[in-house]
Amino acid sequence: MSVIDQVRVSPELDAWLRETRRYLHMNPELSLEESNTANLVTGHLKELGVKHRSHVGGDGRPLMVDPSLLQAAGLKLKPTRGGTGVLGTIEGRAPGKTLLIRADMDALPLDEMNDTPYRSTKSGVMHACGHDAHTTILMGVAEVLNGLRDQFDGTVKLMFQPGEEGYAGALAMAEDGILDDPKVDAAIALHVDNQIGVGEVSVAGGPVCAAGDIVNITVRGVGGHAAYPHFAVDSTLVAAHILVALQDVVSREIDPFQSAVVTFGAIDAGTQSNIIPASAEMRGTVRVFIPEVQDLVERRIKEIATGIAASMRAEADVNYLRWYPPLINDDSVAEIVHSAMVETVGAENVKETERTFGGEDFAFIAQRVPACMFRLGIANPDRGITYSMHHPRFDIDEDALAVGVRVMSAAALRYLGA
Numbered sequence: 001m002s003v004i005d006q007v008r009v010s011p012e013l014d015a016w017l018r019e020t021r022r023y024l025h026m027n028p029e030l031s032l033e034e035s036n037t038a039n040l041v042t043g044h045l046k047e048l049g050v051k052h053r054s055h056v057g058g059d060g061r062p063l064m065v066d067p068s069l070l071q072a073a074g075l076k077l078k079p080t081r082g083g084t085g086v087l088g089t090i091e092g093r094a095p096g097k098t099l100l101i102r103a104d105m106d107a108l109p110l111d112e113m114n115d116t117p118y119r120s121t122k123s124g125v126m127h128a129c130g131h132d133a134h135t136t137i138l139m140g141v142a143e144v145l146n147g148l149r150d151q152f153d154g155t156v157k158l159m160f161q162p163g164e165e166g167y168a169g170a171l172a173m174a175e176d177g178i179l180d181d182p183k184v185d186a187a188i189a190l191h192v193d194n195q196i197g198v199g200e201v202s203v204a205g206g207p208v209c210a211a212g213d214i215v216n217i218t219v220r221g222v223g224g225h226a227a228y229p230h231f232a233v234d235s236t237l238v239a240a241h242i243l244v245a246l247q248d249v250v251s252r253e254i255d256p257f258q259s260a261v262v263t264f265g266a267i268d269a270g271t272q273s274n275i276i277p278a279s280a281e282m283r284g285t286v287r288v289f290i291p292e293v294q295d296l297v298e299r300r301i302k303e304i305a306t307g308i309a310a311s312m313r314a315e316a317d318v319n320y321l322r323w324y325p326p327l328i329n330d331d332s333v334a335e336i337v338h339s340a341m342v343e344t345v346g347a348e349n350v351k352e353t354e355r356t357f358g359g360e361d362f363a364f365i366a367q368r369v370p371a372c373m374f375r376l377g378i379a380n381p382d383r384g385i386t387y388s389m390h391h392p393r394f395d396i397d398e399d400a401l402a403v404g405v406r407v408m409s410a411a412a413l414r415y416l417g418a
């Protein structure tokens with residue numbers, strides 16, 4: 001019997017997965033604040049007898065990025081809490097290759113609108129990206145692979161990371177040496193996907209997620225009374241012109257086959273209707289796959305924002321932070337994941353991942369070692385589970401948890417040559 005046939009999720013483990021995911025869903029924690037989640041993870045690894053290290057990644061913030069850049073980009077820097085990253089290590093029966101498997105643990109600043117018994121108990125915080133499922137699945141994978149450790153050679157590293165949602169927790173853990181000693185040969189990860197049904201999975205080689213840059217524009221005019229606009233320089237009007245003009249970069253200056261996304265998700269200006277504010281702040285994100293397009297968009301945002309501001313008697317400071325790189329799946333690792341999927345869920349349930357302009361900080365790992373992120377279907381229209389990630393009604397069909405554990409474990413064993 002092949003070792004893959006022994007990758008099973010018992011009814012007890014399945015019940016545990018559902019219960020654990022619900023607990024995490026009810027107790028979400030924001031980026032870099034995942035200490036309760038990390039405690040749950042370390043408790044589980046301890047119970048399994050899996051070697052592990054806590055507080056990996058320092059305070060969860062990447063060292064190579066100047067904090068003032070992060071601040072200028074609108075990322076809220078948080079007080080040091082000792083870091084929440086956890087790294088578990090399972091050694092097989094003999095030396096061999098080393099595979100890293102990654103899960104992210106953070107939730108989003110969002111009010112949950114679902115009315116389920118397991119809805120978030122914290123107002124303004126919600127697991128709307130499925131990271132509760134990712135963490136749960138990796139804990140399940142730890143249990144399965146630890147149980148089979150006398151049947152494979154090599155080492156499995158289990159990476160539970162903080163701060164995926166904009167804070168580059170994966171980079172902080174990489175800088176803390178998780179890819180060394182033993183040196184990681186490849187890495188895999190999964191992300192839930194509402195575009196595919198529960199029971200289905202998808203994978204593809206090549207680019208799967210876009211680069212996610214952060215752009216922050218401060219427009220400075222002259223404040224004044226709303227009734228005397230000629231004595232003021234209206235910063236909100238200048239910001240509005242800049243906002244509209246920047247959309248033309250995408251529609252008129254980029255090859256339509258290459259494309260990009262420029263979105264300003266936050267604009268802050270003013271206090272009340274009868275005051276012209278002296279300044280306006282625009283915070284946005286740029287998504288691209290191709291470095292030349294990234295260069296063009298960065299340059300044109302700076303030129304257009306400062307040019308429009310100058311023409312309207314104002315000034316604009318543009319802060320552009322190159323942040324998450326594009327996620328490029330390694331073809332050969334993707335091939336191994338694909339064959340493990342076919343063995344586990346059958347070829348009819350294996351799709352090809354469609355590229356998305358979403359950003360993903362697993363890209364920092366994929367920049368350093370051959371890696372593959374695959375997708376796990378969680379949608380179930382019959383049960384009303386169709387909402388996309390980051391939506392206040394996002395939910396998953398929990399049947400996906402066992403599928404995730406089986407596919408991930410099988411892919412790990414296939415990679416290690418078991």
Ligand SMILES: [Zn+2]
Nearest residue numbers: 129165389390
């Ligand atoms: Zn997300």
Ligand SMILES: [Zn+2]
Nearest residue numbers: 129130131191
């Ligand atoms: Zn996510």
